[in-house]
Amino acid sequence: MLNTVPPHLEGLLRSGCLATGVDGAGLSILATSGAREPLYATDDLATQIERLQLTLGEGPCVDSSNTSSPVLIPDLADPQDPVASRWPVFRAEANRLGARAIFAFPINIGAIGLGAVDLYRLSPGPLTDPQLSSALTTVDRVGLAVLEAPDQYDDPSAPAMTSMVVHQAAGMVMAQLDSSIQEAMVRLRAAAFAENRTVNELAADVVNGHRHLAKETE
Structure with missing residues (x-):
C-alpha cells in the first residue's frame, strides 16, 4: 500500500x-x-x-x-x-x-x-x-x-486522543510509569498498535483496572 x-x-x-x-x-x-x-x-x-x-x-x-x-x-x-x-x-x-x-x-x-x-x-x-x-x-x-495515523486504529477519535476515557487512562498510566503525560499517551498508542486494538479500547481496560502498563526494564 x-x-x-x-x-x-x-x-x-x-x-x-x-x-x-x-x-x-x-x-x-x-x-x-x-x-x-x-x-x-x-x-x-x-x-x-x-x-x-x-x-x-x-x-x-x-x-x-x-x-x-x-x-x-x-x-x-x-x-x-x-x-x-x-x-x-x-x-x-x-x-x-x-x-x-x-x-x-x-x-x-x-x-x-x-x-x-x-x-x-x-x-x-x-x-x-x-x-x-x-x-x-x-x-x-x-x-x-x-x-x-487514523488508518492504524480504525477509530476516528484515537489519533487526536480526544476521548475522555483516553485522557483518564493517560493520567493513570502517567502515575503508573511516573512519567510525563506525553510519554503516557505515547505508551498507550504503542501498546494499542502492538495489540491491534483501538486506543479507546485499551484506555477503557486501563480505567477499569483490567490493564496495567508496566515500566520498561533497562
Whole structure:
C-alpha cells in the first residue's frame, strides 16, 4: 500500500531526506501478523527497494527491523562489506537499480517495534555525524506519526486522543510509569498498535483496572 499516507508523514520523510543528504526514503511497518508491509516511498527507486526487500525477505530494512538496530551500508558495491554480503541478491539488484548507499533505521517506541525506514543515496559514502543525527530525529518523528495515523486504529477519535476515557487512562498510566503525560499517551498508542486494538479500547481496560502498563526494564 505504497503512497497512501497522511501528508504530515510524507512531509517528515521528504524533509528528512533533505536534512540527511540522501536521495530518497522508504517506510515499512510490521503488521500484526509479524509480516513487513511497505507503507510509503518518496520516489520510484525507493518503491522498488522496498518491494525488492519484501519479495526477497532480505536487505537492510529487514535486518534493522529484526535487530532493532541501524544498518548502515555506505557502499553497496563494496564486496568486502560484511553486512551487505549477507544479501547477495538484494545487493546485486539494488546496485542494478542505481542505489549506491543505503541506511536503515528501526522505528521503535519503547520496546515495541513498529517497522523501519530506509534511506538511499545514488552515490556511495557514509553519513556524517550531523546527517546521522538528523536521520535518527526523523525516524523518531516518523514513529510518532505512524502511531497517530487514523488508518492504524480504525477509530476516528484515537489519533487526536480526544476521548475522555483516553485522557483518564493517560493520567493513570502517567502515575503508573511516573512519567510525563506525553510519554503516557505515547505508551498507550504503542501498546494499542502492538495489540491491534483501538486506543479507546485499551484506555477503557486501563480505567477499569483490567490493564496495567508496566515500566520498561533497562
